[in-house]
Amino acid sequence: MGELGKLGKILGPKGLMPNAKTGTVTTDIEKAVKEIKAGKVEYRVDKTGNIQVIVGKASFENEKLVENVKTVYNLLLKLKPATVKGVYVKNIAITTTMGPGIKIAPETIA
Secondary structure, X not given: OOXXXXXXXXXXXXXXXXXXXXXXXXXXXXXXXXXXXXXXXXXXXXXXXXXXXXXXXXXXOHHHHHHHXXXXXXXXXXXXXXXXXXXXXOOEEEOOOOOOOEEEOHHHOO
């Protein structure tokens, strides 16, 4: 990590800087590789409560994309804290990297 610090100005803005919190810095390489191959997915939450997660690629079959969206949605509902009251997921939008978003009604996913 000490040597990578010199590259921080280059890698940081691109989001490529290794970070122990995201699991990109580890001493157990075998475990990290197994997790990634098993389908480990990283997601981000912004300050307004939006969750960004990759559910697939444009080359995936429609059935696989639907299955991935359902899996992520059900996982979010499972991780809902018991103290949260009311509607936990209000809106869902799916989009390509640079494309317009398509809104999906949450009740149609479950």
